[in-house]
Amino acid sequence: MVEVNLWSGLRRFADGQTVVTVEAQTLRQMFAGLIAAHPGLEPVIKAGVSVSVNGVIETNLSAPLPEGAEIYLIQRIKGG
Amino acid sequence: MAKDETQGFRLIGTRPDRPDGLDKVTGRARYGADISAPGMLHAAVVRSPHAHARIVKIDASKALALPGVKAVITRADLPTGLTGEDWNLQENTLAGEKALYDGHAVAAVAATTKLIAQDAAKLVEVTYEVLPHVTDVDAAMAAGAPVIRAGTADHSVPEGMHPNVVKYIDFGHGDVEAGFAAADLVRAQSYKTEATHQGYIEPHACMAQMGSDDRGEMWVCTQGHWYIRRMSAAVLGVDASKLRVTPSEIGGGFGGKTTIFMEPLALALSKKAGGRPVKLVMSRSEVLRATGPTASASMDVKLGMKKDGTLTAAKVMFRMQGGPYIGSSPVGEALSCALACYDVPNVMHEGYEVLANRPKAAAYRAPGSPMAAFAVESLLDEMCRELGLDPLKVRLKNAAREGTKSSYGPTYNRIGLVESLEATMAHKNLLAPLGPNQGRGVASGFWFNHGGETSVSLAIGEDGTVTVSVGTPDIGGSRASIALMTGECLGIPYEKVRVNVVETGALGVNEPTHGSRATFASGLAAVEAARQAMAEMCRRAAAEWDIDPEAVEWRDGAAHPAGPNAGKFPPMSIAEIGAKMGGSGGPISGHHEVTAGGFGASFGVHVVDVEVDPETGRTTVLRYLVVQDAGRAIHPAYVEGQYQGGAAQGIGWALNEEYVYGADGRLQNTVFLDYRIPVASDLPMIDTVIVEVPNPGHPYGVRGVGETGITPPLPALANAIHAATGARLRSLPMSPPKVLAAIKAKAGG
Numbered sequence: 001m002v003e004v005n006l007w008s009g010l011r012r013f014a015d016g017q018t019v020v021t022v023e024a025q026t027l028r029q030m031f032a033g034l035i036a037a038h039p040g041l042e043p044v045i046k047a048g049v050s051v052s053v054n055g056v057i058e059t060n061l062s063a064p065l066p067e068g069a070e071i072y073l074i075q076r077i078k079g080g
Numbered sequence: 081m082a083k084d085e086t087q088g089f090r091l092i093g094t095r096p097d098r099p100d101g102l103d104k105v106t107g108r109a110r111y112g113a114d115i116s117a118p119g120m121l122h123a124a125v126v127r128s129p130h131a132h133a134r135i136v137k138i139d140a141s142k143a144l145a146l147p148g149v150k151a152v153i154t155r156a157d158l159p160t161g162l163t164g165e166d167w168n169l170q171e172n173t174l175a176g177e178k179a180l181y182d183g184h185a186v187a188a189v190a191a192t193t194k195l196i197a198q199d200a201a202k203l204v205e206v207t208y209e210v211l212p213h214v215t216d217v218d219a220a221m222a223a224g225a226p227v228i229r230a231g232t233a234d235h236s237v238p239e240g241m242h243p244n245v246v247k248y249i250d251f252g253h254g255d256v257e258a259g260f261a262a263a264d265l266v267r268a269q270s271y272k273t274e275a276t277h278q279g280y281i282e283p284h285a286c287m288a289q290m291g292s293d294d295r296g297e298m299w300v301c302t303q304g305h306w307y308i309r310r311m312s313a314a315v316l317g318v319d320a321s322k323l324r325v326t327p328s329e330i331g332g333g334f335g336g337k338t339t340i341f342m343e344p345l346a347l348a349l350s351k352k353a354g355g356r357p358v359k360l361v362m363s364r365s366e367v368l369r370a371t372g373p374t375a376s377a378s379m380d381v382k383l384g385m386k387k388d389g390t391l392t393a394a395k396v397m398f399r400m401q402g403g404p405y406i407g408s409s410p411v412g413e414a415l416s417c418a419l420a421c422y423d424v425p426n427v428m429h430e431g432y433e434v435l436a437n438r439p440k441a442a443a444y445r446a447p448g449s450p451m452a453a454f455a456v457e458s459l460l461d462e463m464c465r466e467l468g469l470d471p472l473k474v475r476l477k478n479a480a481r482e483g484t485k486s487s488y489g490p491t492y493n494r495i496g497l498v499e500s501l502e503a504t505m506a507h508k509n510l511l512a513p514l515g516p517n518q519g520r521g522v523a524s525g526f527w528f529n530h531g532g533e534t535s536v537s538l539a540i541g542e543d544g545t546v547t548v549s550v551g552t553p554d555i556g557g558s559r560a561s562i563a564l565m566t567g568e569c570l571g572i573p574y575e576k577v578r579v580n581v582v583e584t585g586a587l588g589v590n591e592p593t594h595g596s597r598a599t600f601a602s603g604l605a606a607v608e609a610a611r612q613a614m615a616e617m618c619r620r621a622a623a624e625w626d627i628d629p630e631a632v633e634w635r636d637g638a639a640h641p642a643g644p645n646a647g648k649f650p651p652m653s654i655a656e657i658g659a660k661m662g663g664s665g666g667p668i669s670g671h672h673e674v675t676a677g678g679f680g681a682s683f684g685v686h687v688v689d690v691e692v693d694p695e696t697g698r699t700t701v702l703r704y705l706v707v708q709d710a711g712r713a714i715h716p717a718y719v720e721g722q723y724q725g726g727a728a729q730g731i732g733w734a735l736n737e738e739y740v741y742g743a744d745g746r747l748q749n750t751v752f753l754d755y756r757i758p759v760a761s762d763l764p765m766i767d768t769v770i771v772e773v774p775n776p777g778h779p780y781g782v783r784g785v786g787e788t789g790i791t792p793p794l795p796a797l798a799n800a801i802h803a804a805t806g807a808r809l810r811s812l813p814m815s816p817p818k819v820l821a822a823i824k825a826k827a828g829g
Contacts, residue, residue, distance in 0.1 A: 005489055007249075007250075007251035007489070008250050008251045008252060009236055009248070009249055009250045009251060043235070052489065052490035054491075054493075055490050055491050055492055055493040056493065056677055056678055056777060057531065057677045057678075057679065058677050059531070059675040059676070059677045060675070060677070070490065070491055072489040072490045074416070074488060074489055074490070075249070075412040075413075075416065077412070077413050077416065077528050077530070077595075078338075078443065078530050078532070078591075078594055078595045079335065079413075079443060079445075079446060079447060079527065079528065079529070079530050079594050079595030079596060079597075079787055080278075080333075080334055080335020080336075080338070080442075080443035080444050080445040080446065080447055080594055080595070080786075080787060
């Protein structure tokens with residue numbers, strides 16, 4: 001199980017929670033778990049979000065999620 | 081932790097000649113407008129003179145009758161049915177039902193000469209029904225404001241908001257009200273910043289060719305040719321692989337050349353003109369009227385502080401317009417950057433994106449962060465003064481560091497704000513005496529940086545030289561830094577490595593040079609590609625020596641036998657291996673592709689001394705210091721150049737630059753004489769200190785350095801002007817008339 005921190009604007013899609021627990025060993029499973037538990041998150045996730053795992057942006061959907069990792073969904077940021 | 085140039089690297093940290101230097105000083109470098117082809121036509125664009133108008137009719141018959149005119153296109157020539165950002169891009173490239181800002185393209189013409197094309201453009205008759213318009217972000221949100229495009233708002237916008245409000249964002253942590261209650265001083269202020277343009281010297285330019293089979297080619301000045309390919313293909317309804325896009329040399333971008341504005345027009349005109357190549361070059365006026373500036377912003381900030389300077393709570397509310405399309409303003413980035421420098425236990429961020437009748441905003445160097453810094457760092461300075469505290473010591477007391485929970489959520493890994501503040505406090509500029517009407521301002525700044533999709537190939541030449549193919553156009557010295565990293569890794573001289581920026585057919589997809597990522601991500605991939613090639617060269621040497629490949633090691637540009645049973649062979653150099661590779665197994669290359677994570681954030685601190693003329697309100701920058709964490713400076717001269725360039729742009733944004741709209745919604749300052757960017761005589765030599773706190777996510781510790789430098793100048797200048805005059809300016813630009821009015825208001829009060 002991993003705990004995923006949502007930004008507070010996503011609470012409305014997650015039964016008022018800002019921290020959601022899902023069964024997942026990888027980012028791909030984490031996204032699938034989030035959407036299965038809270039379908040309202042699907043458009044937001046599909047529109048593109050970044051994921052911080054232990055303070056580092058992780059882009060590999062197959063990367064294993066370390067036990068007890070700090071996971072944040074944050075808005076996608078690129079820059080100039 | 082300031083830069084130590086003797087860290088044991090052979091090449092990294094040295095300052096060799098830049099590979100594009102001779103081409104640029106002799107005029108041999110080929111920019112977008114320098115590309116031509118036999119049979120080429122020239123294009124001109126018909127643009128709306130209205131800020132908001134329904135397009136009733138377009139009659140191109142007179143234009144088409146002009147000798148030399150080969151094609152005219154309108155929106156009717158583009159496919160229908162696009163959605164989302166693809167629709168936004170198409171709509172912005174060529175208006176459909178409505179022109180949404182002054183300068184919005186409504187038709188385009190191709191002719192045998194540029195003059196004929198320009199004359200023909202004037203003959204295209206467009207009938208408009210002029211509509212009410214709005215250009216100010218606060219006015220666009222107010223009840224009764226003209227609706228720009230109903231139904232644009234996404235799910236996030238609370239009920240009851242004006243239809244121009246299209247996105248709402250909120251995030252935070254802790255209990256801000258409890259944090260404010262625990263403070264000794266709570267202050268709140270509002271701030272505004274005007275839109276500014278990236279101000280790149282080279283206007284947008286391309287030459288494109290497309291046949292009736294939809295296969296096309298384009299040469300274009302851009303920060304990202306795969307983005308140009310994908311976006312142009314979407315707008316024209318063709319497969320991306322049918323387009324081959326080659327980047328030219330680029331005369332500045334700063335984020336503004338990461339998207340399309342007119343490139344599909346050249347392709348569509350070419351197709352309509354029977355496949356003849358079409359060149360399209362914007363004028364400066366077109367660049368300012370119709371390409372992406374950054375957003376304008378209206379911001380509220382509230383901070384709570386203890387008497388000792390400890391921040392207890394922070395709350396920000398930002399409103400930003402980025403033109404008439406959703407998703408163009410950097411309000412999310414601005415919110416995320418606003419408080420990123422500090423360890424504040426209770427924070428709340430809210431923001432709105434708002435539509436307005438202005439050009440579609442594009443990224444601009446650390447998008448959103450400069451505006452946010454202007455608001456937060458100005459108020460922080462005010463509170464330090466009110467409590468009689470040293471503004472640098474307060475920043476150090478509250479500075480984010482490894483293990484701090486960031487204002488936007490995640491916990492920071494290794495970052496270099498504390499080291500940057502300490503290096504600032506030790507700098508001699510802080511000891512310089514100040515005279516009458518002079519003042520000193522400080523501010524901190526932050527940018528995330530970025531990694532992104534990256535594909536790099538490397539090939540060993542028959543003479544042992546190395547060619548690296550990258551997909552990130554070189555804006556700020558990435559060819560030199562990638563050559564240094566490759567040479568360092570392979571153990572060969574810098575001069576033996578050539579780095580080429582190659583076209584879309586030569587590599588996998590590359591994101592643009594944006595997010596300060598080129599040296600970080602393409603550099604990382606080049607090092608991995610070099611390691612692959614190195615391993616293969618060791619195998620080739622092992623085969624010739626008839627020993628196990630594991631018994632060969634690579635150092636000093638050659639394969640060496642290693643280990644007790646490897647035997648005694650003289651080193652085999654990269655040149656020897658290259659010369660024999662045809663007979664030892666074929667060409668030797670390396671390749672690496674990755675969506676790079678692990679990019680480290682960069683923090684900076686600026687100190688500026690100014691003198692303000694009390695009779696005119698003109699601000700003169702006396703001295704300027706940039707201190708910033710580079711992770712590792714691969715080519716320090718380029719890093720210093722990025723610091724200085726960011727500061728120069730920020731000084732322009734702070735003091736002079738702004739989009740001036742008339743009551744009719746038309747942009748009034750459409751040339752550089754009226755839109756005043758800083759010139760060399762406006763600025764002193766900008767002092768720099770490179771701090772190096774290596775990023776563990778890069779083989780040599782690189783952090784992006786291109787963007788953070790534009791963030792602190794806005795508040796640093798505001799704080800310095802306040803120190804010099806006692807007048808606090810909370811809207812940009814702090815142009816002479818505004819400063820003079822503020823001085824007079826203070827004297828009158």
